[in-house]
Amino acid sequence: MKIFVLGTGSWGIALAKLLHDNGHEVTSWTYSQEECDLLRRTRTNEKLLPGVTIPDDIALTTDMAGAAQAELIVMAVPSFAVAGTAERLATLVADGTVIVNVGKGLDAKHGYCCFSQTISRAMGGRCPVVALTGPTHAEEVAHGVPTAIVAASAEREAAELTQDVFMNDTDFRVYTSPDIIGCELGGAFKNIIALGAGISDGLGLGDNSKAAFMTRGLTEIARLGVTLGARHETFAGLSGVGDLIVTCCSMHSRNRRAGILIGQGATVQQAMQQVGATVEGYYATEAGYHLAKKQGVSMPITEAMYEVLYRGLSAQEGMRLLLDRPRRGEHEEVWFH
Secondary structure: OEEEEEOOOHHHHHHHHHHHHOOOEEEEEOOOHHHHHHHHHHOOOOOOOOOOOOOOOOEEEOOHHHHHHOOEEEEOOOHHHHHHHHHHHOOOOOOOOEEEEOOOOEEHHHOOEEHHHHHHHHOOOOOOEEEEEOOOOHHHHHOOOOEEEEEEOOOHHHHHHHHHHHOOOOOEEEEEEOOHHHHHHHHHHHHHHHHHHHHHHHOOOOHHHHHHHHHHHHHHHHHHHHHOOOOHHHHHOHHHHHHHHHHHHOOOOHHHHHHHHHHOOOOHHHHHHHHOOOOHHHHHHHHHHHHHHHHOOOOHHHHHHHHHHHHOOOHHHHHHHHHOOOOOOOOOOOOOO
């Protein structure tokens, strides 16, 4: 199958390599001619995915026109670039082409909607959209570490095609789900919790603190998700608790690393600069905060994170803000029915 991968960051390269190893004809696109020339010369992105070689027969290009011949398109661009990239892509792709998005976040430009909605809107509803998401680090996928992920779509055939294309019997297992909204929300908002879990680590708090933060964080993500029409069981799956665990507990996670720096006293901007790549939890916090307010959903951890990241509240004060809340039962605001 001819596959066009948009993005040559860590995820773009890892998935291009996976798809190539699965026997597909892969072209990788980058917006930067300088980056394209460097990748053609070195066949590696040492900054974002060191030690991983891009196979010689993966074509590298800055010309998006090649997407017109693709049978499946993978969008692996940063969250802030999803809307603009989809709008450019819409002038090129054939009707019915499956578009697989691996970005995790929400579209602030269009009212904090899910990326599947942004992409579908840009395409005029002509192309089925799949969210490929779950507990996955690009570094491990690129090195063939056994991994499980979920392909979610409102259109079953698109999800199953994605499953067939990406899955192999050695190291990459793909499940399908019809709950694309729940899967996308879990993938986007776990970055908020991972950033906060990193702050907890940076403050020197213990395992008890981190476990409480993760568990209550998942509760409020699910609360918002169910309000927006997601299925409650999705948040107990790969794109919910699975993605939350891997992102909160690994040093591969940019969000956790940035949080550790903030907990140790760095400013938000210093932390993101030192991490050196997009810290999606920063943008997800703004989206989650405003979306929760709009929906009238209580998300105290997200609110505390917003105060720390956007309003200058110290990490210590943010922790006290959460601990000083009124007492309540664990399941007073139950999110399952």
